[in-house]
Amino acid sequence: MIAALPPPPPTIQAPAPERSAATTGQVRVAAAMTDAQVRVDSSFRGATIVLYGAVFNPTDAPTDVVVVVRGPDAPVRLVKKTRNMGVWLNSRPVLFEGAPGFYMTASTRSLGDIADFGQLRRLGVGVDHLRINAPQESRTVTRYGVRDVVVSRLGEDYLDWRRAVIRLREAAALYNTDPDGVEFVDQGLFRAEIDLPAVAPTGQYFAEVWLFQDGEPVSVSNLTLTVEKVGIERDIFEFAHNRPWTYGILCVLLAALTGWLASRIFRRS
Structure with a gap:
């Protein structure tokens, strides 16, 4: 005697995606x-x-x-x-x-x-x-x-x-x-x-x-x-804008130091 197969499960339809008004x-x-x-x-x-x-x-x-x-x-x-x-x-x-x-x-x-x-x-x-x-x-x-x-x-x-x-x-x-x-x-x-x-x-x-x-x-x-x-460029930019006088003085000192070092190097050569 062959047993009856159970009925297939009901088909579940996915709900339609809601769209905003x-x-x-x-x-x-x-x-x-x-x-x-x-x-x-x-x-x-x-x-x-x-x-x-x-x-x-x-x-x-x-x-x-x-x-x-x-x-x-x-x-x-x-x-x-x-x-x-x-x-x-x-x-x-x-x-x-x-x-x-x-x-x-x-x-x-x-x-x-x-x-x-x-x-x-x-x-x-x-x-x-x-x-x-x-x-x-x-x-x-x-x-x-x-x-x-x-x-x-x-x-x-x-x-x-x-x-x-x-x-x-x-x-x-x-x-x-x-x-x-x-x-x-x-x-x-x-x-x-x-x-x-x-x-x-x-x-x-x-x-x-x-x-x-x-x-x-x-x-x-x-x-x-x-x-x-970002990086060192940002630090220099913010320092120059937040402390312009200090930045200007440091630039002058750096330029003077660079010129002095260059004169010493070329004098020895």
């Missing part, structure tokens, strides 16, 4: 970086950081991603060569305050094709819309028959000085615009590379990942990146 109901972007901290030492020759993320788009409308990375602000001192009585001299220095030490934009296509001029200017996205504070110095002149009219010392030359700031930073690879810097590697998944040159300033960097749809910003993800000195 923000993922299913609205367009948004999420991003992260492979490394949020860069250590700078004597062997630092630059670094490349990969920024990656995903676009959650429940609609059929296409989207664009724009990555903006801004480094710590620092003053910029500029002079211009002027000819005076046949002699070329440096003009009075102009100090720009609030110019970022590093600025990079990467996008899926040209910024002008993603959003209009006014939208980019309002968000401060792109080198052309970068906010650089003008010098506070001013003078009073008489113009159009009105006395004591306050005019910026740069006047109409402000744009030329501003272009000079951007041109110098671009030549040092500190400012960069890449219209093809954001690449979609899969449906909704994208990546971009942040190239930090060896002269990149230390401090805290801020990254904004904008998601555009039909020329309008619909979502943004904010990230931070820290570039800091």
Whole structure:
């Protein structure tokens, strides 16, 4: 007599993964970086950081991603060569305050094709819309028959000085615009590379990942990146900034000692 086999166990179906309301109901972007901290030492020759993320788009409308990375602000001192009585001299220095030490934009296509001029200017996205504070110095002149009219010392030359700031930073690879810097590697998944040159300033960097749809910003993800000195370089940097007088005196003494030793060595030879 053959015993009846027991019935098979009931089929257990795995529950469907839950999705947040923000993922299913609205367009948004999420991003992260492979490394949020860069250590700078004597062997630092630059670094490349990969920024990656995903676009959650429940609609059929296409989207664009724009990555903006801004480094710590620092003053910029500029002079211009002027000819005076046949002699070329440096003009009075102009100090720009609030110019970022590093600025990079990467996008899926040209910024002008993603959003209009006014939208980019309002968000401060792109080198052309970068906010650089003008010098506070001013003078009073008489113009159009009105006395004591306050005019910026740069006047109409402000744009030329501003272009000079951007041109110098671009030549040092500190400012960069890449219209093809954001690449979609899969449906909704994208990546971009942040190239930090060896002269990149230390401090805290801020990254904004904008998601555009039909020329309008619909979502943004904010990230931070820290570039800091380590080792003996950091100790010297902090000592020089915390005790500048002591650091200056030690440099003078070290230079004098080096010169004295060199004179003794060459005298014997």
